[in-house]
Structure formats: C-alpha cells, structure tokens
Amino acid sequence: MSNLAEIETKTSAPPAEDAPERRQWPRWLITLISVSCLLGLWEIFGCDVNPVFGSYPSAIAVAFWQLLVSGKLWAALFESLQPFFAGYLLAIVLGVPLGLVIGRFRTAEAALGIYVTAGYAMPLVALVPLLILWLGLGFKVKVAVVFLMALFPICINTWLGVVAVPKTLIEVGKSFVAPDLVILRRIVLPATLPYIMAGVRLAVGRAVVAMVIAEFFTTISGLGAVIINSANNFDTATMFVPIIILMLMAIGLNSLIGWVERTVAPWQAEIAGRDRE
Amino acid sequence: MGEVTFLDVSKRFSIRVEGELHHVQALDRVNFKVADGEIVALIGPSGCGKTTALRVAMGLDPSTSGRVLVDGREVHGCGHDRGMVFQHAELLPWLNALQNVMFGLEMKGMRGAELRDTAEKYLELVGLTDSQKRRPHQLSGGMKQRVGIARALAIDPGVLLMDEPFGALDAQTRESLQAELLDIQARTGKTIIFVTHDLDEAVLIADRIIVMKQGRVHDILTVPLKRPRADLGMVRGTPEFADTRYKIWRELHDGEVVH
Numbered sequence: 001m002s003n004l005a006e007i008e009t010k011t012s013a014p015p016a017e018d019a020p021e022r023r024q025w026p027r028w029l030i031t032l033i034s035v036s037c038l039l040g041l042w043e044i045f046g047c048d049v050n051p052v053f054g055s056y057p058s059a060i061a062v063a064f065w066q067l068l069v070s071g072k073l074w075a076a077l078f079e080s081l082q083p084f085f086a087g088y089l090l091a092i093v094l095g096v097p098l099g100l101v102i103g104r105f106r107t108a109e110a111a112l113g114i115y116v117t118a119g120y121a122m123p124l125v126a127l128v129p130l131l132i133l134w135l136g137l138g139f140k141v142k143v144a145v146v147f148l149m150a151l152f153p154i155c156i157n158t159w160l161g162v163v164a165v166p167k168t169l170i171e172v173g174k175s176f177v178a179p180d181l182v183i184l185r186r187i188v189l190p191a192t193l194p195y196i197m198a199g200v201r202l203a204v205g206r207a208v209v210a211m212v213i214a215e216f217f218t219t220i221s222g223l224g225a226v227i228i229n230s231a232n233n234f235d236t237a238t239m240f241v242p243i244i245i246l247m248l249m250a251i252g253l254n255s256l257i258g259w260v261e262r263t264v265a266p267w268q269a270e271i272a273g274r275d276r277e
Numbered sequence: 278m279g280e281v282t283f284l285d286v287s288k289r290f291s292i293r294v295e296g297e298l299h300h301v302q303a304l305d306r307v308n309f310k311v312a313d314g315e316i317v318a319l320i321g322p323s324g325c326g327k328t329t330a331l332r333v334a335m336g337l338d339p340s341t342s343g344r345v346l347v348d349g350r351e352v353h354g355c356g357h358d359r360g361m362v363f364q365h366a367e368l369l370p371w372l373n374a375l376q377n378v379m380f381g382l383e384m385k386g387m388r389g390a391e392l393r394d395t396a397e398k399y400l401e402l403v404g405l406t407d408s409q410k411r412r413p414h415q416l417s418g419g420m421k422q423r424v425g426i427a428r429a430l431a432i433d434p435g436v437l438l439m440d441e442p443f444g445a446l447d448a449q450t451r452e453s454l455q456a457e458l459l460d461i462q463a464r465t466g467k468t469i470i471f472v473t474h475d476l477d478e479a480v481l482i483a484d485r486i487i488v489m490k491q492g493r494v495h496d497i498l499t500v501p502l503k504r505p506r507a508d509l510g511m512v513r514g515t516p517e518f519a520d521t522r523y524k525i526w527r528e529l530h531d532g533e534v535v536h
Contacts, residue, residue, distance in 0.1 A: 176381045176384040178384045
C-alpha cells in the first residue's frame with residue numbers, strides 16, 4: 001500500500017538529471033551589482049550638480065558620519081521609531097481581526113466594508129490639522145497618523161484573503177460542527193495568512209511615509225526634523241541621510257516580515273515553491 | 278447506530294446564468310432508507326442530484342421540503358453522528374496528517390492524551406502511521422484521501438458520507454483504497470453512503486445501488502454479491518458483477534429499468 005504511494009510521489013517529481021545544467025547567479029549578488037551600478041552612476045553625475053539642488057553618495061556618506069558621531073542621528077531615530085512602531089503594531093492588532101470579521105460575516109461587510117474602502121483613499125495629510133486639535137501635538141497624534149495610514153491596507157488585504165478562502169475548507173469545519181469563531185481562528189485565519197502578510201508588508205511603506213508626515217506637521221521631531229532643518233539650511237546631503245535610512249529601514253522590515261511569514265506559515269512557501277526565471 | 282431515511286426530500290436551487298434566473302430541481306421527492314451497517318452507492322449522470330442528496334444528509338445544505346432522519350432524529354445542520362469524506366480530501370494544508378485527524382476530534386471536545394491516542398489509532402487503521410508528521414502537500418493523492426477517511430472515522434460517527442472519494446485518484450490507488458474501505462467497514466460496522474460515477478466501484482463496494490436521474494430515485498438495485506468481498510479482483514470476474522454492472526449501465530443509458 002505505502003509502496004504504491006511512494007512510487008506515486010517519486011514519479012510525480014520531474015527527473016532532476018534531465019534539467020539543463022545551468023549556473024544561476026545568487027540573488028544577493030544580482031542585488032549588489034544593481035545597487036553598485038546605481039550608486040556609481042549617481043556619484044559620477046551627482047558631482048556635477050550644484051550641492052543645493054542635489055547630492056551624491058560620497059557627500060551623503062560624509063553627512064551620515066557627521067550626524068552619527070554628533071549623536072543627533074541616534075536621538076532622532078529613537079524619537080521617530082517609538083510612534084512608528086506603536087502605530088504600526090496597533091494597526092496590525094486591530095486591522096487583522098477587523099478584516100477577518102468583515103470578510104467572514106456579510107452583515108459586518110455591509111455595515112463596515114464601505115468605511116474601510118473609503119478610509120484607504122482618505123487624504124490623511126488634509127486631516128492632520130484636525131487630528132492635532134483632537135490629540136495635541138505630541139506622541140499621541142503621531143501614533144494616530146501612522147495607525148490610520150497602516151490600518152487600511154492590512155484590513156483590506158485580510159478581508160480579500162478571507163473572501164478567497166476555498167468554501168470547501170469552511171465546510172470541513174462545519175461538518176465537524178466547529179462553531180463560527182473556531183472556524184474563523186482555526187481555518188480562515190491560517191488560510192488567509194499569506195494575504196495578511198502581504199498587507200502587513202504594504203503597510204510598512206505607508207507607515208514610514210505617515211511617520212514623516214506626522215513629524216513635519218505636528219511637533220517637528222525625529223528624522224522628519226532632520227530632513228526639514230537640513231533642507232532649510234540648504235544642506236541637501238544631510239537631508240538625504242534620514243531619507244535613505246528610512247528606505248533602508250523599510251527594506252529591513254520587509255525582509256523581517258518575510259522571515260516571520262516563512263516561520264509562522266511554512267506550508268505556503270512549500271506549496272507555492274520559489275522556482276522562477 | 279446508523280440508519281438513514283430520506284422522506285420526500287426535495288431541494289430547489291436558483292442560479293443566475295447570464296442574467297437569467299434559472300430554477301433547478303436538484304432533488305425531487307427522494308425517498309429511500311439505508312439500514313445500519315449497509316453500504317449504499319448513489320450513482321447517476323452529472324447533475325442528477327446525487328451529491329446534493331449527500332450534502333443534505335450531511336446538513337451542509339438544507340432541503341427545501343421533506344426530512345432526512347438519522348437514527349430517527351431529523352437532520353438540522355451538521356452533527357457528530359455523521360462523518361463526511363470530501364472529494365479531494367480537503368485536508369487543512371497547515372496541519373500535518375495527525376493534526377488533521379485531531380482537528381475533527383477536538384471539535385468533538387476531546388482533549389489531552391486521549392485526543393492523540395485516538396488520532397494515532399485511526400491513522401493506523403488507514404495504514405499511515407509512518408506518515409503522520411507529513412503535511413498534505415507531502416502526501417500522495419491516495420494518502421491524502423486516507424487521512425480524510427481517518428478524520429471522518431475518528432469522531433466515531435454512525436454514518437460515513439463520501440462524495441466521490443476515489444474519483445480523483447489513479448486506477449491502481451483507487452483499487453487498493455476500495456479494498457481498504459471494505460475492510461475498514463467490516464471492522465467498524467459503519468453505515469456508508471457514497472456518491473460515485475464509477476459503475477465498477479458502485480458494484481464492487483455497495484450492498485445496494487441507488488440510481489438517480491433528474492433529481493429522482495430512478496431505481497434501487499440490490500447487488501447479489503455477499504460480503505466480505507476479500508478479493509475484489511475475483512469479484513470482478515463473477516457473473517453477478519458483470520450482470521449487475523450491465524443492468525446499471527443500461528439504466529443509465531436508455532433509462533429503461535431492467536430486472
């Protein structure tokens with residue numbers, strides 16, 4: 001019996017010997033070459049530009065070093081990250097359950113779906129003054145801005161993920177008499193995880209933008225303050241330092257989330273495979 | 278411990294095809310009775326209502342009128358007195374074989390050491406003790422369906438309902454699973470109602486075959502083969518097998534009842 005099954009699995013896999021022998025470049029090397037080319041071109045052409053209108057990598061590196069040794073960079077980063085993570089984590093903690101409920105229950109979808117769809121397109125910058133009136137100029141309003149920007153992509157992705165869960169998997173739960181909430185937690189949630197993680201990734205970018213907006217429009221602080229102050233002093237090289245740090249942070253968070261996804265949902269990568277040209 | 282009665286069961290669907298509303302009479306006053314420990318096959322052309330009948334019996338779809346009784350109790354939704362085996366096994370992809378069997382048991386309220394022991398016992402019954410740590414995508418089609426059968430059997434239902442359980446498998450795997458199903462039934466004494474479009478399968482496994490057409494019970498045939506049917510290869514060679522198979526074939530093709 002089990003022999004039959006073994007034969008079946010063996011024959012279903014394509015024979016590895018027949019595949020053309022091809023040496024593939026490692027992904028990190030391709031990325032490294034791409035980044036080096038970009039930095040090289042920027043360095044060559046950036047040098048010729050008036051330093052007020054633009055900058056170039058080596059000048060930015062010098063500015064970075066100066067900010068670092070003066071201790072300003074660490075202080076600004078620390079100040080920025082607190083509202084960032086508070087708002088971002090709050091968006092995950094509330095956005096995922098909200099998306100699950102909206103996707104699973106048609107009453108919730110009809111009652112709340114419209115706000116989530118509208119909220120995603122909300123021109124938040126325009127609402128910041130109002131948020132300041134409600135929450136003041138400090139920590140709270142920054143958390144609120146980051147939260148509002150990150151919530152909707154997480155919620156919408158979760159919602160779409162729930163809608164895409166195969167009906168038969170839900171019926172498995174039903175036929176074993178699982179209560180609605182158990183179906184939601186033990187079937188819908190794990191089946192939706194890839195969508196949730198995609199939403200969580202999209203939200204990183206929006207949360208970073210939201211953080212800078214908040215620092216521009218409320219109490220000027222953190223990395224946003226470094227950007228504004230150096231821009232006002234026509235110190236373009238220094239202005240680029242926090243911008244690049246924020247982009248690097250987003251890349252780091254994305255790979256962290258990717259790692260979390262592979263850890264909590266290893267079956268997904270195993271099913272989908274990573275075999276691409 | 279597993280008697281199923283269909284009393285005048287009807288089921289109407291409304292579907293919208295290119296803007297036009299169509300009414301489909303999936304089941305039309307279906308009556309039949311399945312005795313405890315009996316194996317019954319539902320067979321018929323696609324769209325004849327055989328899967329709908331099974332889903333109504335499981336409680337996944339409500340009937341429009343009529344009643345389904347299981348051991349005298351009317352079916353309202355799903356219950357632990359019935360176990361469902363799905364066409365493509367439908368294992369939860371994030372759980373391994375053992376956890377998939379445990380899932381059903383947990384829903385029945387079982388916890389602790391008893392939960393694990395029971396799940397292991399039923400995986401052993403379907404011959405998968407060595408593969409209990411594998412996730413569904415690491416199992417072959419036949420192995421998946423065995424886990425599906427173990428999951429349904431583990432909750433110890435009186436009735437096993439199977440929706441084309443071996444339809445997606447290759448011929449060799451299908452044959453061995455058919456033999457295994459008969460063996461499991463002999464050991465557990467479950468009532469089995471299964472949907473199939475495979476004439477051979479219906480005759481090989483079932484005690485009685487319900488032929489359905491256009492939502493109605495067209496005919497009910499008793500298979501003149503005794504159980505246990507240890508060697509299915511030999512059963513295939515008997516004149517009774519050929520005769521019954523031919524009768525059903527005729528009924529499905531020209532609709533004429535041949536007795």
